[in-house]
Amino acid sequence: METKANGALQVADPLSRTHVRIGHIKFTNALPICHFLDRSDPEIEFLPGAPSELNAWLADGTVDAGLCSSFAYAYNADDYVALRGLSVSSRGPVGSIFFFSKRPLEELNGCVVALPTISASSSNLLRILLAEAGITPSKYVTLEPDLPSMLEQAEAALLIADDALYWSVQDHGCHLYDLGEEWNVRTGHSMTFALCAIPKRLVRENPEKVRKIHRFFLEGKRKGLADMDAVIAEATRMLGQTEEFWRNYFNKLRYDLDEEWAVGANAYFDAAYRHGLIPKPAKVELWGDEE
Structure with a gap:
């Protein structure tokens, strides 16, 4: 107005x-x-x-x-x-916040991790979970939420919401981590x-x-x-x-x-x-x- x-x-x-x-x-x-x-x-x-x-x-x-x-x-x-x-x-798995990784989580030290442009809560939750697991990526890059293009530039990628739902049921060949489940297992919290x-x-x-x-x-x-x-x-x-x-x-x-x-x-x-x-x-x- x-x-x-x-x-x-x-x-x-x-x-x-x-x-x-x-x-x-x-x-x-x-x-x-x-x-x-x-x-x-x-x-x-x-x-x-x-x-x-x-x-x-x-x-x-x-x-x-x-x-x-x-x-x-x-x-x-x-x-x-x-x-x-x-x-x-x-309170546990959320089903639509997924971390796709070419290698097991514990092997991501020194690797590039891709975050989606559309996320705040989940991107920072991932930073917290990796840090508290003692994992230090070489850097985080923020990219448009498209799994194939993200994985061309990084060893692992976070997707949320409808993008995560879509790619989670495709033949992506990645290790798949549900951040709601990871948070609950590590902290006991919702x-x-x-x-x-x-x-x-x-x-x-x-x-x-x-x-x-x-x-x-x-x-x-x-x-x-x-x-x-x-x-x-x-x-x-x-x-x-x-x-x-x-x-x-x-x-x-x-x-x-x-x-x-x-x-x-x-x-x-x-x-x-x-x-x-x-x-x-x-x-x-x-x-x-x-x-």
Whole structure:
């Protein structure tokens, strides 16, 4: 929204907008929350994007709220709260965050490791896991998420979401590591890959808008989990595969965020700070209720 003041073109404060701008992850892993979001409300505008795009949009005010990388939340924890009851998490295998390696994990010292351009939480989780296993790559390179081209330039490559799902069932010839499983085995914790972040400034200045956003996402999640057949049909339309494939996949994921799930997220934040990936310690600050 733009206004003119003293003849100059200015961008209006996004908090003054009467409508709501929602960022949502465009990948299949978020379908149980996002597939049934009501797109008929004229006051709600949608911006679908990859996690890295949503992180930037939330930080610069392009969107009022959205599912963003948990790493981006940790990096900006002083500025955000997390809406209770909304995340993309797993306790063990996640099924769509895969590390493809030409050689066993323990043999990657001194090797080049490729990270995808679209990831924040998973890329930094991989850095943590390799460091805590005593593995020091010669360097990390960030590339477009295409496994064959990544492996032309690196000994191992990380893929997330739909790219990971696609390549995990191809004849790739790599050692395959599920980062949700690796994190859980090494720490005993759940892993939260994305959560619904809201700027604290918006909470202070327009709490009713925040409550509307919270109700909106919770209703989408309620409908999605109540009709997984429709969610699976949409995932099949997007990427193919069988009903059994998608049912097994979605059974690995959890979409909750409360004090119990925050323990795993906070453990990840602690590790990120310990390894110098975020500038200061961070904790999840939950907002709202699930009523």
